[in-house]
Amino acid sequence: MIRTAILGASGYVGGELLRLIAAHPELRATRLFGDSKAGQPVGKVHPHLAGALPGAAIERFEEAALEDVDLVFAALPHGHSQRLAATILKKDIPFVDLGADFRLDDSATYERWYGHAHEAPALLGSFVYGIPELNRDAIRSAKAVAAAGCYATAAILPMKPLLDADLVDPTSIIVNAASGVSGAGREAKEATGFSTVDGSFSAYGLLNHRHTAEMEMALGATVLFTPHLVPMTRGILATCYATAVGPCDPLQALSNAYADEPFVHVTDAPPATKWVSGSNGVQLTARYDERTGRLLVISAIDNLGKGAAGQMIQCANLMLGIDESAGLTTIGVYP
Amino acid sequence: MIRTAILGASGYVGGELLRLIAAHPELRATRLFGDSKAGQPVGKVHPHLAGALPGAAIERFEEAALEDVDLVFAALPHGHSQRLAATILKKDIPFVDLGADFRLDDSATYERWYGHAHEAPALLGSFVYGIPELNRDAIRSAKAVAAAGCYATAAILPMKPLLDADLVDPTSIIVNAASGVSGAGREAKEATGFSTVDGSFSAYGLLNHRHTAEMEMALGATVLFTPHLVPMTRGILATCYATAVGPCDPLQALSNAYADEPFVHVTDAPPATKWVSGSNGVQLTARYDERTGRLLVISAIDNLGKGAAGQMIQCANLMLGIDESAGLTTIGVYP
Amino acid sequence: MIRTAILGASGYVGGELLRLIAAHPELRATRLFGDSKAGQPVGKVHPHLAGALPGAAIERFEEAALEDVDLVFAALPHGHSQRLAATILKKDIPFVDLGADFRLDDSATYERWYGHAHEAPALLGSFVYGIPELNRDAIRSAKAVAAAGCYATAAILPMKPLLDADLVDPTSIIVNAASGVSGAGREAKEATGFSTVDGSFSAYGLLNHRHTAEMEMALGATVLFTPHLVPMTRGILATCYATAVGPCDPLQALSNAYADEPFVHVTDAPPATKWVSGSNGVQLTARYDERTGRLLVISAIDNLGKGAAGQMIQCANLMLGIDESAGLTTIGVYP
Amino acid sequence: MIRTAILGASGYVGGELLRLIAAHPELRATRLFGDSKAGQPVGKVHPHLAGALPGAAIERFEEAALEDVDLVFAALPHGHSQRLAATILKKDIPFVDLGADFRLDDSATYERWYGHAHEAPALLGSFVYGIPELNRDAIRSAKAVAAAGCYATAAILPMKPLLDADLVDPTSIIVNAASGVSGAGREAKEATGFSTVDGSFSAYGLLNHRHTAEMEMALGATVLFTPHLVPMTRGILATCYATAVGPCDPLQALSNAYADEPFVHVTDAPPATKWVSGSNGVQLTARYDERTGRLLVISAIDNLGKGAAGQMIQCANLMLGIDESAGLTTIGVYP
Known part of the structure; x- marks a missing residue:
């Protein structure tokens, strides 16, 4: 049994981690930290x-508690990971962070999009960006993973293979995405x-949503x-547009790219978010529009699943060397 | 591996059965029948x-296909089971039916509430009413189970122990319940x-909803x-009212009755349906109102879970002699 | 033109008052008070x-501003009216309050349900309870009206005529009601x-919701x-139950009682809340259940319409001696 | 009083017309035609x-009935207007049609997007495209108006002034829009x-939604x-993208263009659809993105209001020479 600690156990991602871990064959949630609801x-x-x-009860975080666990999940408000990372990294146990703190690979880009200097720039290089379909091997050998943001995951998965195949102009990408409300977190507003x-x-968030930086980094566009x-x-649901380099078959390109991926399903039908709700699944479709010379590319995920807790567990499975799909499903709760 | 056939595989309950069976350690869905979407x-x-x-594909039902399966689930439009039951029963394999056709124990009551004569009255006695918390042993030894209706399950579970304990007047029961739309089935209306x-x-359905008959039969009220x-x-959510025989502690009575039940959680907090959404869980609360001398008793279930596919699998697990909880959870998909 | 001030102009009821007044032929909203969003x-x-x-802008309340208005609407958080009432009443202009502060007619009942002593018990007698269908004449001649609560309006309108006609046992009434979320106000929770x-x-609010007191006062039950x-x-939607004194036709009783009411529609079809959404309309139905000897009585209103701002304007119209229906409609925004 | 007939009175747009006409100072709905629910x-x-x-009751359409009316509104399933138009036009009374049948100005474009030959191509020239903010004078003097589609209205209103001002590349326009479900009509699916x-x-409707043709015609892009x-x-909500010709202030351009329009509100805040729900209002915002050289332009309307029944009445008011705003409001029913 692999003992895990959850930092931020009282939020929505924390709750989803607990739900998934309860059905996981190897993981156990042994320490549940959440300062605002401690006790x-x-x-x-x-x-x-x-x-x-x-x-079980939520408890206040204390460093000593990390002695008893084999892996740390963090789903904390923005900025907290910057202050805790050094503490966790020195324990030398796998660490999967959902914060945006360590997703970008240089501190200047961080500062431009987040509006303040990074508090632990020296640690940026210690984290691998966490989307297994992009960089599975790096995650496998990483000690720390910064799991991708929900919007970023939804945009990167469908666009990355098309850019890699040189099908689209990398200066032309528009990501028009729509999220359910749980993406805004649990705090009452x-x-x-x-x-x-x-x-x-x-x-x-017109023009300046922070996930743009991740998308640009991961896509090189x-x-x-x-x-x-x-x-x-x-x-x-991410509805993406890009200017095509020429006539092409983007659906086939996606099918080829993801043929062996357990969580990605490429489909001719425009996917609906509910098809993957409650799951770690991704459904993708794409079209080439000969009238306008553009590609239309669409992805559906669950922001709390593949966009958060599911992806964290998928990364953890890789880091732990166990079955990548353990405790995860592509099957949404439908209807 | 236990091979199952699903009759009515294209409906919402059929889809939920397929979702649950995909995560079940012993069951496999080997034949998926659904005439309207065959092919x-x-x-x-x-x-x-x-x-x-x-x-996998949906196929048209044919009797010969039942040779290859170890258990039959049926989630058919009302009335179909009456015509199919004899065929299935003679195969001598476990049969879990979600139809209302065989839930009542006498044909006169059936005719009164359903407005037409029962087509197979001789088979009514072959079915055990399927709510494991009420009659687990009978289900274990049954060849055919008529799983309870969703509203009936929601009303019977909280009221039965209070009636059994003689806390309430059996002529005074009001069940005010509210359902999500999937309870009306998949047909466009x-x-x-x-x-x-x-x-x-x-x-x-004012005054004359057919599930009333099940509630009255199971509760004796x-x-x-x-x-x-x-x-x-x-x-x-079923919000139930009954006149109390005298001052009492209905919350304690429910806690006592369900202390060992894996799927029933008795709670002081009024439960919300989303707490059990996607699960086989039941959450119950109760109050005695000394101002009016009445009991207020509330239950929350998922109509497709404990109210349908979850309960069917729970019954099947009992009939098959495997772990009653196999493939089931109390944990809702929340939020 | 009748100049009105709105106290609590930044809340949901304040916004609905502004929407309705904008279409009213005689009223104008000239002063909009709302301390939390002043400026x-x-x-x-x-x-x-x-x-x-x-x-227009929201402004901080100041007593002097009341010099310039002909009528005051208040839709303030609970308790505020108790502190402001004396100030407003001495201006001798019509005052329509939506707070619960002055709805009950004795301070002991207030204290029992609200859990604290009333701060201005001497003024309780200055207010008329505001449901025009119940006490139109008293409202016409009142200087101050305490408009009924949303749940109370929904329960009182269908049950009052049946009690007045001695069709039901006054000790047997159950009101099972359900509200949209705007009824909880605008504050983030x-x-x-x-x-x-x-x-x-x-x-x-099991057993102890404060609107119970209003219902009991207005119904005498x-x-x-x-x-x-x-x-x-x-x-x-209020779904009400009562023990019938004997067989009766409650639908006819309601039709008779409300035949001349401009905002109440009695219908055989169980009403849906959306039929009256955005309006001041009320739709009612009722059944006598000979199996159980009970009445089932149902009403639908918009909690912000007939349950709040609409009723306030209906009361104001009466107090001002203008057409009771001015600026109001029974037509919901549907679908 | 102006007597109007509604063809298609039983659909959602028909119902909204009836709601709006009930509050209109001059119009009366005197004949309500709807074949499927006649009687x-x-x-x-x-x-x-x-x-x-x-x-009132829904009745079956008969030509003779048009003798008694002063104006005809039609909100019929696609294709019906092509068969009825000649009959109505020869009555020489104002005709406002919401069908797509007569919106396009040439039959070849119609055939390309609708997939079949137009049945009354000679009448295409008899209809003026109905968006008052675009072509108010033409509507004023028209005998027949083809009111614009809901998506088209949402896209054309924000983009037209930017194209007219030569701020954007007319080959670069992307309209990413999202609609509420009532836009799909009332038929059960x-x-x-x-x-x-x-x-x-x-x-x-990827790549081939029929409203594209209207947008291209009206925008010349x-x-x-x-x-x-x-x-x-x-x-x-229409979220539109276009490549900017150069740095510009699209918000100011929209403000200038719509300064005198009674139903269009240009705002810095990204509008939400609920702000205009139930109304004839339009809310617009825009941004120039210097990072990518693109414009982001957003509009919110009610598909049944400014996107259908509201716009029809606005057109009718113009054709009748009465106040363009009669019976209409910009105020949404909020929350």
Whole structure:
């Protein structure tokens, strides 16, 4: 049994990690850290776990607790990982971080998009960017992984093979994506209140959403990214546009690229987010538009699954040398 | 490996059975029958299964196919089981039916509530009513189980122990329940269209919903039942009222009754349907109101989980003599 | 033109008042008070009004401002009206308050349900309870009206005529009601966050919701009331149960009682909340259940319409001696 | 009083026309045609109108009925207007059609996008394309108006002034739009069922949605258009991209273009569809992205309001020479 600690166990990603770990054949969640709800029973913080984890409680983080675990998952508010990373790294146990803190590979880019200097720039090189379909081998041998952001995962997976195959102009990429509300986290805000979001659809973060930096780094391309908020809880759909270098068959290119991937399904039908809700699955489609000479490329993921907790566990499985699919599924909870 | 056939594999319950069986350690879904979508790939009918069951297809039912299976699940439109039951029963393999056809124990009651004569009254006695928490031993030794209806399960589980303990007047029971839209099945209807249901809440089936008959049979009581339609896909909440025989502690009574049940969680907090969404879990609470001398008793289930496919698998596990919890969880997909 | 001040102009009821007043032939909203958002343009606080009220802003309340208005609407957080009422009443202008502060007619009942002593018990007698269909004449001649609560309106309108006609046992009333999330107000809370509520249905305030007191006062009966939260923004459905004195025709009784009411529609079809969404309409139905000897009575309103801002304007119209229906409609925004 | 006939009175646009006409100072809905629901009371077909139009009924269309009306609104399934137009036009009364039949100005383009020959090509020239902000004078003097499609309106309004001002490359336009489900009409389909759409977001009509033709005609530009389905009932958000000719201030350009328009509000804040839900309002914003040299332009409308019934009434007001805003509002029903 592999004992894991979860930092940020009281948030939505923390809750999803607990749900997935409960069904994982090898992992156990042994320490659940969450400062804001320390002392509360898990069943109160995560009512879906009330029956399954009757005795467990959220506790305040303390460094000594890391002595008892074999792997650390972190799903903390932005900036916390920068302050904790050194502590965790020196324990020399695998560390999977979902924060944006260590995803970028240079501190100047970080500062440009995040608006402040990085607090631990020397550690940026210690982290591997975590999308197994991109860099599986690097993750396998990494001690620390910065799991990709939800929007970034949704955009990179469909666009990367097309760029690698030189099918598209790398200066022409537009990512128009839409997310369910859980992507905004658990903190109560008027912007994510039910009465605000229900029956409404809107864009936000115009021109300057921070995930743009990840997309540009991973794709080696310029990206104009516009996120939108959908009145649903889970799911991201990324609708991507790029100028084609020439006539091509992007669906075939994606099928070839992902033929052996356990979590990626390439389909002719435009995928819906609910098809992968609750899962680690990705569904992709693509079209070449001969009228305009552009590619239209679409991906659907669960922002809490492949966009967060699922991807973290997939990375952990690789780092631990166990079956990459352990505890994960491509099957969404549908309808 | 236990080979199962699913009759009605193209509906919502069929899809949920396929999802649950895919994660079940012993069951395999080997024959998928669904006349209206015969010939279509499973991934087209159930897009959440597109990646997991790439080669499977829905086929037209034929009796000979039952030779190759070890257990039959049926989730057919009302009335179909009456015509098929004899065929299946004579195969002498375990049969778990979700239809309402064989839930009642006498044909006169059936005729009163369903408005027409039963087509196979002689077989009514061959079926055990399927709620494991009520009659586990009978299910274990049964050849055929008529799994309970979703509303009935939600009402019976919280009320049965209180009636058994003589805490309430059996002529006083009101079940005010509300269901997600998937309970109405997959067929396209204006009443279940998105634009009709979104942003709306309403009652239906006033005074005469057919699940009343099951509730009265299983509880040995008179029930006034009012179903409502909630703008959500999954979940049933049953809010039940009964006149108390005297001051009592119904929460303790439920805790006692269900202390050893793996899927029932009794909680002081009023449960929400999303806490058990996607699972086989049940969450219950109760109050005694000294102002009015009444009990208020509430249960939450997933209508497709404990109210349908989950319960069917739980019954099948019992009939097969394997772990009752195999392939099932109490953990909802939350948020 | 009748100049009105709105206290609490930045909340949901304040916004709905502004929307309704913009279409009212006689009223004008001249002073918009809202301390927490004082200084902000109306179009920022209420984005639906951005085009219609381009120059208006929310301002901090000051007593002197009341000199310039002909009527005061208040939709303040609980308890504020108790502290402001004396100030407003001495101006001798019509005052329509939506707070619960002055709805009950004795301070002991107030204290029992609200858990603290009333701060201005001497003023309780100055307010008329505001449901025009119940006490139109008293409202017409009142200086101050305490408009009824949303749940209370939904329960009282269908049950009052049946009690008045001695059709039901007044000790037997159960009100099982469900509300859209806007009823919980605009303040950000995890309980009303989109991810919490979407796809979920639950009860709350078990046994002790404060609107029970209003229902009991207005109906002269004992009420067991259970509120529920529906994943929708607007609307209340009250499903009410009572023991019948004998066989009766409650639908006819309601039709007779409300034959001349402009906002109440009695219908054989179980009403849905969306049918009256955005309006001041009420739709009612009822059944006598001969099996159990009970009545089933259902009402649908918009909690922000007939349950709040619409009713406030209906009361104001009466107090001002203008057409009771001015600026109001029964037509919901559907679908 | 202006007597109007509605062809297609039983659909969602028909219901919205009835709602708006009920509050219109000059129009009256005197004949309500709808073949599929002929004979049914309006209150059964449109339950939100049950209280307001107690005696009205849907009737089967007959040509003679047009003798009694002063204006015809048509909101019929695609293709019906082609067969009826000659009949209506010869009556010489104003005709506002929402069908796509007469929006395009040449039959070859029609055939290319709609896949079949136009049945009344000689009449194409008799219709003016109906977006008052584009061609108000032509509408004023027209006998027949083909009101623009919902997606087209949402795309044309924000992009037209930028193209007219030569700010963008007309070969570079991408319209990524998302609609509420009512845009798919009232007919029951699995694709628009609640359980399909709830909690899900998807694209459809990839590369070939028919509204593309209108956008290209009205804008004089090439458009790549991708529609999406949002789990909400009403609203369209169009997120548009175009390559800028050079650095520019598109927000100012839109503000200048629409300074005097009663229904268009240009705002710095990214608009949400709910801000205009139930209204004839349009909210627009725009950005110039200096990183990529592109414009990002966003519009929000109600597909049943400015995208259908509202725009039809706005056109009718112009044709009738009455106040263009009569019976219309920019104020959404919010929240």
